[in-house]
Amino acid sequence: xxxxxxxxxxxxxxxxxxxxxxxxxxxxxxxxxxxxxxxxxxxxxxxxxxxxxxxxxxxxxxxxxxxxxxxxxxxxxxxxxxxxxxxxxxxxxxxxxxxxxxxxxxxxxxxxxxxxxxxxxxxxxxxxxxxxxxxxxxxxxxxxxxxxxxxxxxxxxxxxxxxxxxxxxxxxxxxxxxxxxxxxxxxxxxxxxxxxxxxxxxxxxxxxxxxxxxxxxxxxxxxxxxxxxxxxxxxxxxxxxxxxxxxxxxxxxxxxxxxxxxxxxxxxxxxxxxxxxxxxxxxxxxxxxxxxxxxxxxxxxxxxxxxxxxxxxxxxxxxxxxxxxxxxxxxxxxxxxxxxxxxxxxxxxxxxxxxxxxxxxxxxxxxxxxxxxxxxxxxxxxxxxxxxxxxxxxxxxxxxxxxxxxxxxxxxxxxxxxxxxxxxxxxxxxxxxxxxxxxxxxxxxxxxxxxxxxxxxx
Ligand code: F0G
Numbered sequence: 001x002x003x004x005x006x007x008x009x010x011x012x013x014x015x016x017x018x019x020x021x022x023x024x025x026x027x028x029x030x031x032x033x034x035x036x037x038x039x040x041x042x043x044x045x046x047x048x049x050x051x052x053x054x055x056x057x058x059x060x061x062x063x064x065x066x067x068x069x070x071x072x073x074x075x076x077x078x079x080x081x082x083x084x085x086x087x088x089x090x091x092x093x094x095x096x097x098x099x100x101x102x103x104x105x106x107x108x109x110x111x112x113x114x115x116x117x118x119x120x121x122x123x124x125x126x127x128x129x130x131x132x133x134x135x136x137x138x139x140x141x142x143x144x145x146x147x148x149x150x151x152x153x154x155x156x157x158x159x160x161x162x163x164x165x166x167x168x169x170x171x172x173x174x175x176x177x178x179x180x181x182x183x184x185x186x187x188x189x190x191x192x193x194x195x196x197x198x199x200x201x202x203x204x205x206x207x208x209x210x211x212x213x214x215x216x217x218x219x220x221x222x223x224x225x226x227x228x229x230x231x232x233x234x235x236x237x238x239x240x241x242x243x244x245x246x247x248x249x250x251x252x253x254x255x256x257x258x259x260x261x262x263x264x265x266x267x268x269x270x271x272x273x274x275x276x277x278x279x280x281x282x283x284x285x286x287x288x289x290x291x292x293x294x295x296x297x298x299x300x301x302x303x304x305x306x307x308x309x310x311x312x313x314x315x316x317x318x319x320x321x322x323x324x325x326x327x328x329x330x331x332x333x334x335x336x337x338x339x340x341x342x343x344x345x346x347x348x349x350x351x352x353x354x355x356x357x358x359x360x361x362x363x364x365x366x367x368x369x370x371x372x373x374x375x376x377x378x379x380x381x382x383x384x385x386x387x388x389x390x391x392x393x394x395x396x397x398x399x400x401x402x403x404x405x406x407x408x409x410x411x412x413x414x415x416x417x418x419x420x421x422x423x424x425x426x427x428x429x430x431x432x433x434x435x436x437x438x439x440x441x442x443x444x445x446x447x448x449x450x451x452x453x454x455x456x457x458x
Pocket of ligand 1: 050051100101124255408
């Protein structure tokens with residue numbers, strides 16, 4: 001029987017969760033065009049759509065909100081955030097942004113452009129879209145183990161360093177303005193990257209003088225996995241591991257809505273003074289002045305405090321333990337998931353869950369709909385709806401290697417009994433999986449279609 005690591009906090013404020021009947025859910029999902037992004041939150045009992053901006057803040061963070069100094073420039077909350085960013089990441093030059101894609105938009109608005117290629121272990125969809133919107137190519141170079149849902153490699157998020165070198169030789173240093181590493185690697189299951197892989201990637205890039213940027217959304221969870229799984233890190237604190245990890249980086253983007261434990265916010269940092277000037281100029285044009293980056297100053301204070309809290313080892317043990325617990329309960333019932341579970345989510349393997357539904361009929365989407373209908377659970381398709389695309393040359397539809405459904409767990413929000421219920425619902429769906437049919441798209445947009453697409457059953 002799976003073990004549950006208890007919450008290292010008690011609850012001060014509660015929020016009622018909506019309870020609905022199956023008939024009500026059937027009506028809601030039809031009205032939403034069978035796309036859970038269109039559902040109102042009042043229709044949802046367990047919201048696992050994302051772990052982004054959905055966390056519960058602590059009393060200490062809320063107290064900090066009251067100490068917001070809403071000065072346009074030079075607010076004391078900005079200076080506090082600066083101290084924390086320097087302390088954890090070791091970066092002097094940084095700006096806040098309204099969220100992760102704000103940082104991406106500013107960075108790629110300056111460094112990307114036609115003919116450029118930007119590799120990553122795996123790009124998140126907004127990162128890819130921001131790069132492609134500038135006419136550049138976004139390339140994923142993950143190790144092959146990362147694409148095998150049952151391979152229990154401890155660092156399945158790793159970069160394929162040999163493939164990266166091959167890419168550099170093929171397209172030329174001058175066409176790679178920077179290379180990225182996403183930690184944890186969200187798109188393949190929230191899988192961590194090892195320190196050895198980060199070091200090897202840095203060493204390779206340094207030889208070619210290519211800047212190395214980290215997509216740092218879930219860096220604290222990644223550092224916890226390094227502490228637990230990588231030789232030589234057991235005795236180190238999470239902050240020491242983070243300091244080492246970021247010492248290899250020339251810059252980073254961060255959606256602070258994850259390991260910043262805030263509902264809104266982001267960061268962008270660099271070590272290049274010339275580039276920093278350009279980034280600041282673009283930030284002022286699109287996000288806001290350099291000392292607030294599109295956020296209320298009280299949000300900067302909540303972020304400064306949240307960044308510190310997310311480094312807590314008791315918190316990270318509970319956090320990753322909660323994900324492992326849900327995963328274990330599902331495995332006990334034979335449910336196919338990505339193994340081992342990552343840091344922020346359990347990913348159902350829709351291809352193995354619904355082997356009778358071909359990728360052209362979106363098994364991940366079909367499963368997402370079933371989760372909602374059966375349990376009021378909102379999950380996120382991370383598969384063919386999100387990633388399938390027409391090959392520009394041949395017109396042939398290319399399907400992604402994995403068709404996944406992500407149950408992203410908000411931080412400090414749900415409890416063990418919630419997970420027991422959710423695991424039971426999913427086990428029931430799995431037993432009756434033969435009855436689930438595929439879907440077809442009846443409306444879509446050319447970019448990031450998963451947000452707005454509408455579906456019908458086939
Ligand atoms: N990079 C990664 C790895 C992400 O997971 C996200 C967001 C972003 C960048 C963009 O950050 O949303 O603050 O603009 N991920 C969320 C998710 C949306 O559900 O995984 P953002």
